[in-house]
Amino acid sequence: xxxxxxxxxxxxxxVDPETPLLWVLRDVINLVGTxxxxxxxxxxxxxxxxxxxxxxSCVTKVSRAVGQKVVTIEGLSExxxxxxxxxxxxxxxxxxxxxxxxxxxxxxxxxxxxxxxTDKDIDAAMAGNLCRCGTYLRIRxxxxxxxxxxxxx
Amino acid sequence: MENTKTNYSRRAFLRSSAxxxxxxxxxxxALAKFSxxxxxxxxxxxxxELTGYIKxxxxxxxxxxxxxxxxxxxVMTSLPMIVAEELDIDWSxxxxxxxxxxxxxLGPQFTGGSNSVRMYWKxxxxxxxxxxNMLMQAAAQSWNVPVExxxxxAGMIYHEKSGKSGTYGSFASKAAGLAIxxxxxxxxxxxxxxxxxxxxNVEGSxxxxxxxxxGLDYKHEGMQIAMxxxxxxxxxxxxxxxxxxxxxxxxxxxxxNLKLYDDGYEQAxxxxxxxxxxxxxxxxxxxxVINARRKLIVQWxxxxxTKETVNGFGGKQVVTIPAGLESTxxxxxxxxxxxxxxxxxxxxxxxxxxxxxxxxxxxxxxxTAPFLAHNCMxxxxxxxxxxxxxxxxxxxxxxxxWIEPTLSKVLGLPPDKIEIQMTRMGGGFGQRAxxxxxxxxxxxxxxxxxxxxxxxxxxxxxxxxxxxxxxxxTYRAALDANKNLVAFHVKGGGLPEHPIHANRxxxxxxxxxxxxxxELPTNITIGAFRAPRxxxxxxxxQSFLDEVAEAMGKDPIDLRLELLKRGKENPVGKNNExxxxxxxxxxxxxxxxxxxxxxxxxxxxxGVAAYFCHNSYAAHVVDMVKKDxxxxxxxxxxxxxxxxxxNPDAATNMVQGxxxxxxxxxFYGGLMHKDGVPVQNNFNxxxxxxxxxxxxxxxxxxxxNDIDPTGLGEPPFPPVFGAVANALYKTExxxxxQQPFKNPQVNNNRNA
Numbered sequence: 001x002x003x004x005x006x007x008x009x010x011x012x013x014x015v016d017p018e019t020p021l022l023w024v025l026r027d028v029i030n031l032v033g034t035x036x037x038x039x040x041x042x043x044x045x046x047x048x049x050x051x052x053x054x055x056x057s058c059v060t061k062v063s064r065a066v067g068q069k070v071v072t073i074e075g076l077s078e079x080x081x082x083x084x085x086x087x088x089x090x091x092x093x094x095x096x097x098x099x100x101x102x103x104x105x106x107x108x109x110x111x112x113x114x115x116x117x118t119d120k121d122i123d124a125a126m127a128g129n130l131c132r133c134g135t136y137l138r139i140r141x142x143x144x145x146x147x148x149x150x151x152x153x
Numbered sequence: 154m155e156n157t158k159t160n161y162s163r164r165a166f167l168r169s170s171a172x173x174x175x176x177x178x179x180x181x182x183a184l185a186k187f188s189x190x191x192x193x194x195x196x197x198x199x200x201x202e203l204t205g206y207i208k209x210x211x212x213x214x215x216x217x218x219x220x221x222x223x224x225x226x227x228v229m230t231s232l233p234m235i236v237a238e239e240l241d242i243d244w245s246x247x248x249x250x251x252x253x254x255x256x257x258x259l260g261p262q263f264t265g266g267s268n269s270v271r272m273y274w275k276x277x278x279x280x281x282x283x284x285x286n287m288l289m290q291a292a293a294q295s296w297n298v299p300v301e302x303x304x305x306x307a308g309m310i311y312h313e314k315s316g317k318s319g320t321y322g323s324f325a326s327k328a329a330g331l332a333i334x335x336x337x338x339x340x341x342x343x344x345x346x347x348x349x350x351x352x353x354n355v356e357g358s359x360x361x362x363x364x365x366x367x368g369l370d371y372k373h374e375g376m377q378i379a380m381x382x383x384x385x386x387x388x389x390x391x392x393x394x395x396x397x398x399x400x401x402x403x404x405x406x407x408x409x410n411l412k413l414y415d416d417g418y419e420q421a422x423x424x425x426x427x428x429x430x431x432x433x434x435x436x437x438x439x440x441x442v443i444n445a446r447r448k449l450i451v452q453w454x455x456x457x458x459t460k461e462t463v464n465g466f467g468g469k470q471v472v473t474i475p476a477g478l479e480s481t482x483x484x485x486x487x488x489x490x491x492x493x494x495x496x497x498x499x500x501x502x503x504x505x506x507x508x509x510x511x512x513x514x515x516x517x518x519x520x521t522a523p524f525l526a527h528n529c530m531x532x533x534x535x536x537x538x539x540x541x542x543x544x545x546x547x548x549x550x551x552x553x554x555w556i557e558p559t560l561s562k563v564l565g566l567p568p569d570k571i572e573i574q575m576t577r578m579g580g581g582f583g584q585r586a587x588x589x590x591x592x593x594x595x596x597x598x599x600x601x602x603x604x605x606x607x608x609x610x611x612x613x614x615x616x617x618x619x620x621x622x623x624x625x626x627t628y629r630a631a632l633d634a635n636k637n638l639v640a641f642h643v644k645g646g647g648l649p650e651h652p653i654h655a656n657r658x659x660x661x662x663x664x665x666x667x668x669x670x671x672e673l674p675t676n677i678t679i680g681a682f683r684a685p686r687x688x689x690x691x692x693x694x695q696s697f698l699d700e701v702a703e704a705m706g707k708d709p710i711d712l713r714l715e716l717l718k719r720g721k722e723n724p725v726g727k728n729n730e731x732x733x734x735x736x737x738x739x740x741x742x743x744x745x746x747x748x749x750x751x752x753x754x755x756x757x758x759x760g761v762a763a764y765f766c767h768n769s770y771a772a773h774v775v776d777m778v779k780k781d782x783x784x785x786x787x788x789x790x791x792x793x794x795x796x797x798x799x800n801p802d803a804a805t806n807m808v809q810g811x812x813x814x815x816x817x818x819x820f821y822g823g824l825m826h827k828d829g830v831p832v833q834n835n836f837n838x839x840x841x842x843x844x845x846x847x848x849x850x851x852x853x854x855x856x857x858n859d860i861d862p863t864g865l866g867e868p869p870f871p872p873v874f875g876a877v878a879n880a881l882y883k884t885e886x887x888x889x890x891q892q893p894f895k896n897p898q899v900n901n902n903r904n905a
Contacts, residue, residue: 092802094354096529
């Protein structure tokens with residue numbers, strides 16, 4: 001039995017410790033906001049926070065999450081009100097929407113570390129997240145708007 | 154389950170079904186995507202239905218069904234906006250739900266060909282107007298006043314003379330019992346307040362909070378996970394397998410092989426299959442199945458040439474699937490050889506042979522493009538639960554009405570025993586118009602007698618077929634001594650289809666014109682990819698025209714406008730598909746908005762292209778610079794004419810996305826083969842455009858008119874390739890003929 005702390009809740013799961021965190025989240029714990037896109041840490045659809053750092057859950061063994069704090073898109077905010085979530089809605093970023101939870105989770109780490117990111121900062125931080133629909137310009141706009149929202153409290 | 158009241162029988166509905174999509178909904182099997190609770194509204198248990206698209210409660214809660222599958226083109230928002238406009242309600246209070254699959258009640262329900270808004274524009278307006286009229290009739294009866302004296306506003310009905318007013322909801326019960334009226338006068342489009350103004354994506358908050366929306370997110374009690382172990386190469390098939398090690402792995406329930414289609418099965422147009430003998434692993438969870446599948450010991454063998462009977466939209470035809478293990482080099486070689494042979498004449502105007510013979514200058518250029526993988530962010534997957542007497546399939550498909558007859562045949566169930574529920578799709582781009590994943594899931598469920606989710610890994614999705622065909626085309630232009638364009642010739646071919654649209658620009662603008670096409674069979678399975686054929690043509694033709702303009706000493710926009718003027722005033726030949734005025738319109742608009750020719754833009758290497766497809770017109774100006782030694786598209790100006798724009802900000806988003814997609818595929822896109830094996834099998838090898846490669850700015854302008862809406866998902870995509878090619882010429886000082894332009898891995902260093 002493996003004990004996990006996800007979104008401030010404790011879960012006991014009976015899985016092979018080698019199982020990627022992604023599939024434990026999706027198949028066992030039923031938190032499906034974290035997406036499968038490539039399985040090889042190339043697309044960023046599966047990004048979650050492990051002790052506040054962005055990790056690719058598709059290549060993160062569940063054993064690595066033991067004793068750590070895992071946050072998924074479902075736990076990013078209490079009421080869907082993280083500045084990034086607000087900004088994503090305001091800018092209306094999504095097209096198909098599949099990659100967007102991973103985008104937001106990557107952006108959340110950027111925004112915590114850098115209160116006022118430039119386009120260049122955003123490009124560097126977000127280059128690991130693919131969007132097949134091509135919403136990159138709106139992702140930049142939304143991150144800058146979120147930074148604004150964050151600054152204004 | 155909701156309780157829906159109606160006084161009508163299905164028979165009665167069918168009598169009044171001239172109104173496309175009118176009718177009754179006896180029950181609603183919900184994916185429960187947009188429950189009223191999400192809007193902080195108590196869930197009502199009593200709904201009255203007014204046409205198949207609208208339900209209203211006595212408390213005036215109004216629900217609109219989106220009929221069409223959503224794959225990111227935003228129809229979940231834009232189609233209900235059209236209904237709401239004619240119904241005259243408060244958009245902020247509308248509940249939107251994905252409709253059930255029912256082509257009788259809800260129309261064609263097909264996402265593809267940039268058709269969603271175009272084909273639903275009139276039926277949805279009529280449905281909204283009819284429902285409004287039914288509510289007004291009910292109010293008129295209750296108040297005993299003439300219906301003509303009533304007005305509506307935002308879900309309320311008013312009778313000014315008596316001072317009476319009431320909500321739609323208070324008349325819903327009575328209205329639901331009325332016949333659906335026909336021929337109700339529609340609003341003047343100039344007065345629209347909901348449609349033609351930007352509305353946010355109704356699923357936005359679910360997307361940003363990670364709610365289960367997609368096929369891969371769907372869960373069902375007792376659901377098993379299945380994966381197919383497919384041959385490593387096109388041109389191979391299953392010979393034998395040993396599953397003993399796989400079956401010892403934890404969580405594994407079963408390993409078996411089954412046939413997708415029986416021998417002699419007549420395929421429908423979208424029944425494409427890549428491999429008919431499926432080797433299936435079924436287990437408890439995704440990771441366990443992925444792991445166990447690796448333990449299979451399989452013998453593969455090469456295929457012999459086969460014939461498939463396909464009965465698609467173009468009629469019945471027999472398609473040859475050749476044997477052999479294809480490689481990119483041999484594919485190119487085969488195409489080059491075939492291109493030298495005569496081809497089928499698709500259109501001929503004047504006397505092109507003589508014109509070319511007498512020309513002062515002939516320009517001839519050959520363009521190629523590789524196979525492409527769709528690479529939707531959500532890999533293919535589908536849920537199925539098939540029992541002896543019925544089937545439920547749930548997932549992401551662009552055209553449920555096309556897959557239903559196939560399921561009926563392969564499962565041996567009548568169509569009314571097959572329920573298809575549509576989830577949001579994590580991208581489609583044409584890939585999800587094909588039914589193989591649905592059929593496979595259904596057959597697996599039938600075999601294991603349990604609910605099952607078939608999942609493709611990224612590698613399965615990228616290498617398993619349904620790719621954009623490989624194309625080539627040779628363009629020739631004849632100039633006379635005065636550098637006038639006197640003849641134009643295109644000869645195009647591909648594996649396994651040619652790309653030519655013979656009746657499109659510049660057809661109709663040149664006296665002597667010849668279009669030809671040839672095709673070669675391949676065992677690489679192909680399918681529609683965002684703007685099929687156009688996505689190659691626009692690249693080739695629009696960069697060729699740029700070169701022709703240069704040879705003529707003309708500005709590339711001016712040359713196009715001159716040709717279009719000719720095409721309007723004195724068109725050559727018949728069946729020209731495009732409207733020369735609207736085509737010129739987007740060029741003029743992009744010229745103005747981009748400041749074409751203005752000195753302040755000199756620092757950019759500019760490329761222009763325009764194209765017509767899916768009944769719409771698109772033009773782009775691409776501004777390229779060098780960044781870190783590499784060509785980079787810094788700015789793009791886009792002009793679109795797709796008639797009325799229902800949701801302008803969402804439409805802008807789609808055009809911006811198409812531009813990014815176009816730049817990415819023009820620079821990097823390509824799927825190669827080595828002895829039948831796809832060389833690119835995941836995103837570490839298949840290069841996709843990333844955020845730092847996306848432009849800083851994409852400015853989108855729509856031609857303002859009141860023409861009924863036409864397509865938008867595809868039209869902006871093809872001309873991006875041409876504009877990029879033309880800007881690249883300015884940046885690098887040489888022309889690029891082979892796509893992708895900047896991916897030596899795919900293009901054998903031909904362009905690097």
